[in-house]
Amino acid sequence: MATDVAAPPVRRGVVRRAAAVLHRHAGLRLTLLLAAPMAWLVLAYLGSLAVLFLSAFWTVDDFTYNIVRVWNTANFSTVFTEPVYRTIALRTLGIAAAVTVVDAVVAFPMAFYMARIARPRTRKLLVVAVLTPLWASYLVKAYAWRVILSQGGVLDWLGKPVGISSPGYGTAAVVIVLAYLWLPYMILPIYAGLENLPANLLDASADLGAGAGRTFRSVVLPLVLPSVFAGSVFTFSLSLGDYIAVQIVGGKTQMLGTAIADNVTLDLPLAAALSCVPVAMIIGYLLAVRRTGALDSL
């Protein structure tokens, strides 16, 4: 009983003293606050990337397929000299770019309506409608598209009166499905950008005699473009890394993701070397996009 009573003051004393120390030492405070996230970032995240990069310099035994830890660059020269990997890398880049363009074109009017035209109540409903698909499983959505795109499927049935038929499984199907999957990631940044657009700028533009088109080109687009690029970071990088949607609706299409998945169990070092290609592409894209100020609006 006595200890129970005595304990709280002691604990409070320790807490109080610790608080006082932290109050006096701003550096210590910051260190403690950031220690856990930094450890996670450096050890778990960057650490695994580093291990991936290092293992790309190993090789596998031709006969036993055991990993041989001998330093060499054979995997990188394979990735850079074999024409098939160049084809796959360029195709993946093209698909990612196409998905990004499709998403930007589809998302802009939707985001514009949500941010500037819809009433507050409708606006909330639309935001919910855009976000809801993100809660459904990726696999379910991809398989649903497999059914939609199949022969005599929904798309064939809907398009029949106007003479449109499904593109079937292939590169076009991959672009459609990825554009569908990542659309919310494009709509939301553009929506945020358009919502923050000061209304008086639009009024000023109108006062100065600019029509809707001119206002869009000279006022809206320059101010919202960083948001479009911010959205493109998601659509582009997610498309570069995808290997599941392409397996489901891609037909015979190979992307970097599937090439990595094909090699990962048999020849891990080659798969690791291949993985460096999308990483390099994403770093290049981020550096390019940074110049537009898009990363500030993320």
Next chain:
Amino acid sequence: MERLVPVAPQNPTAKDRARVDWVHPFEQQTGCKVNTKIAGTSDEMVSLMKTGQYDAVSASGDATLRLIAAGDVAPVNTGLVPNYADIYPGLKNQPWNSVDGRMYGIPHGRGANLLMYRTDKVSPAPDSWSVVFDGASAYSGHVTAYDSPIYIADAALYLMKTRPELGIKNPYALDDAQLKAAVDLLKTQHQAIGEYWSDYQKSENSFKTGDTVVGTTWQVIANMAQTDQAPVQAVLPKEGATGWSDTWMVSSKAAHPDCAYQWMNWIVSPKVNAQVAQWFGEAPSNAKACDQTTDKNFCTTFHAADDAYWKNVYYWTTPIKNCLDGRGATCTDYAAWTAAWTEIKG
């Protein structure tokens, strides 16, 4: 405690295997504890066995030689497996389950990679693989093929029968020129391919919707599609076919080899062998299993004892440098096939 790695391609319905139970009776009878892990592909299974955590493994012929070469599995003393005596002789001491006359496992089931086609879309009814090779352009965009480097052997088998001047004696023993011929054939086929398959459910679905009208399949997929009223037919073409014979093997690092041996004897005992074969859609390896199947036509459907049928089936065997047809060390290995497969798919 024992852990097992059956490979999935030959056990498509494994996900709800709990409903037919041949594991618990074994545990009760022997006191061995079984932990199973199912691998998605042969390649994945080879990498699982490298961990040394598993006592026994069921492997197809495209994986067995790799496991043996890497020292991941040990030779089996068949004398300690009483049920081995009833295994069909055609499955014993074969290039995909033995080395230098020593068995590296107990065969438990087999199947052929058949040619399936939509009866309403493909006419005349094909009896040759030419429909997916030289004649594939007639069905452009609707041809399918198995998505694995081992599929190169299907092209090699077709060339072996149609272009004797290439000198192919064994579809798994290809020198550089022969591999190139097979790769060229597959690159031509690629133009007509709608999709490659490795997922048996996706493959069945494609045949059902008509996205795929002709291509390789397994008996179990054909049965499923026919049960679903899809107008499909599966045949063993006149050139023969590739196929697989699965073998239970013991890890060289097995912590409980006694349990592994008891498991191997159990899994090929007539009743269990029949259960497993029916569950996974394969021909049982034990001659006495056919009396134990619930479907009395099962062994006829799967040609379990049909020697003439199996004579035309070239079982998956890992391609290795040292040619399987005894020509010497001039052949292309599985690594070369893997690189070629990526190139074929483009």
